[in-house]
Amino acid sequence: MSAGPEWLANPWKQNPWFESVAVAQERARRRLPAPVYGALVAGSERGQTVDDNQAAFSEIGLSPHVAGHQAHRTMSRMLMGQEISLPVVISPTGVQAVHPDGEVAVARAAAARGTIMGLSNFASKSVEEVTATGATTFFQMYWTGDRDVMVQRMQRAHDAGALGLIATLDWSFSMGRDWGSPEIPEKVDLRTMVRMAPKVLTRPRWLYQFGRAGAIPDLTAPNLARPGETTGPTFFAAYYEWMTTPPPSWDDVAWMREQWHQISGRPFMLKGVGRVDDALRAVDAGVAALSVSNHGGNNLDGTPAAIRLVQPIAERVGGQVEVVMDGGVRRGSDVVKAVALGARAVLIGRAYLWGLAANGQAGVENVLDVLRSGIDSALLGLGVASLDELTPEHVLVPDGFHRSIGAPD
Template identity: 65%
Template sequence: MSEHKWFETVAIAQERARRRLPPSVYKALLAGTEKGVTYQANMSSFGDIGLAPHVVGQPAERDLATRVLGQDVSMPVIISPTGVQAVHPDGEVAVARAAAARGVAMGLSSFASKPVEEVVAANPQTLFQMYWMGDRDSMARRMERARAAGAVGLIATTDWSFSNGRDWGSPAIPQKMDLKTILRRAPEGLRRPSWLLEYARTGRPPGLLAPNLVEGDEPAPGFFDAYFQWMQTPPPTWDDIAWMREQWGGTFVLKGVTRVDDAKRAVDAGVSAISVSNHGGNNLDSTPAAIRCLPAVADAVGDQVEVLMDGGVRRGSDVVKALALGARAVLIGRAYLWGLGAGGQAGVENVLDVLRGGIDATLMGLGRASVHDLVRDDVLLPEGFVQTLGAGASARNLHATSA
């Protein structure tokens, strides 16, 4: 990326993405349910955490490398799976290449716009993500396809409902990009000529299909067809999660945990890791920020499974704070999407470099030589910061009743 295109913060990447993307595409990335309380809290809560720096004797070099989900990575940051990355023609393949170039593992959504085979080829450290949708036979076939493609792990996402709209309005997402839709949206695209030119060079409109949900010789379903199938599937039970884990047979992440009792049930189901997450504020609004739920969950099960966290990470110091509070690594979503929208693969690499630089600088300030040296005393938490969900008597009774 040339010097004039380089950005020094994720906030600048977001602003460049806003100027470059059609307004409806940008607003779709900005999504958060209802009033956006949780979406905003995910980010603002990091600012409530203080740091306790040293001023003399800091290590001259810092080691950011770690091992998470069975993968050796250059830093404790993982690409979180996000669906239909039509902000750039190369979509998830561009993100996978950027992640591979920076030594980072890639999470691929089952609602992605690129097939799992292409993404794994671009980044062998790819984990495939699935929702509980359809019947068990179809889910088993999806898992087998991901396994055959070389996916190194499975992420089961359970923190998404889309049951409510946004108070400030949501952009209308088309069912498909047919000629009528293209003509209707042409004025919006013409306002962003550089973005439009990228797609014009490919000879095809933005893809709104989900190729990883193909069944046999059928054509790939559209995003809303897949969404409808998900809505028609009854939510999973803990027995269903245990079945998924057993069916997969390898590294298995349960994403969407905020409660201690759920974390313990996840351990009972045999998961390899959990991600403390509220789907980036896209699930049940007024759920506490993920970083506030992390310490209690990590204290409860961190000695039994790997604990990850996602939601609101925009800086390297955010990553360090999460690690100090018990996370093995963090997953990022909108942060890399802003990079993808601002500059494709190079933009994603830029975002990862920004985070790496911030992690390194924060470790130095704290006097820590490695991400593995971080402890709870490295951060300062205001009174009442930690939100412990599902650890009271009522939660224990619920656990006993549902067991």
């Protein structure tokens, strides 16, 4: 990917292209107000799981060949009935106040790079706006509200053109963070803007983006609007609905999957699986796919890194359902390691949000290009022509790395 003509005409202006997710993160840090950036990087309690999600990848090695490489390599595959050009999928994340175009920009980037857009029901853009971009969209739901409300949300997603449903059930959202929780206002009104002005005014480029778009950061969730309502609830109202909804049983998971099947006949993914016994129960509930995940470190702190859980789960259920993972992916080599251990694809969250903050749609495309390049380099070095050739023998995993939790004897 080359720098655009705008930068070539003015070399003193910062090159909008970045060569790594780490650079995207640094640009996002410099561009975003501290509370917004803090919300992106925050994890539960002391952040042990957030740190382990990334550190665990560094424990896995690769052993490249010196000759006999494949001149032509491919990384496309099928996931939940959809062909994707690389095994990297946009994970659903809530309220994207990092850029005025939010999820619409992310969806356009996903469509441009041939992958799937995961859309949160806590998103700042409606499912109708997102599917109108032409992106292959999977709609994500929490277990919130009563059953009639959940069926209405499924029906709306189907009617808008969502091709899959992702149920996220692993969110425990501990309020305690050792470094303090980022401030998220109930709503952005004049009083809030005045109160937060000292922090916001230190990031004029971020403020200018929203001003130019004639918008203010939207902290409502339009996909949670009830029939007949024109606007969705605020983030905190949505959070209250989640807190006051009794947590689901495995029968509820099966019910949710069945309702979506009756409405659409389309596949259902369960996100947040970290135990072998839960993976087996998910198979019994009829899911098409499951995501090995700890909610990016925002679940219970001390949960093992997701990559440590992949192989034990994939070995037990990978022949029955598609296994994906999310958590800590920052490089193409991370993707290759996950696939070698049994994941069909990975989901990314913070990585694309940093790209969105750094350069909008083009920044998300840039992140996907960085990962694609890294995947290709790893395939080249390992001497394989496709992802399907990857096996655990292609990675060097230290003793005691894997965490097989809840595996039946």
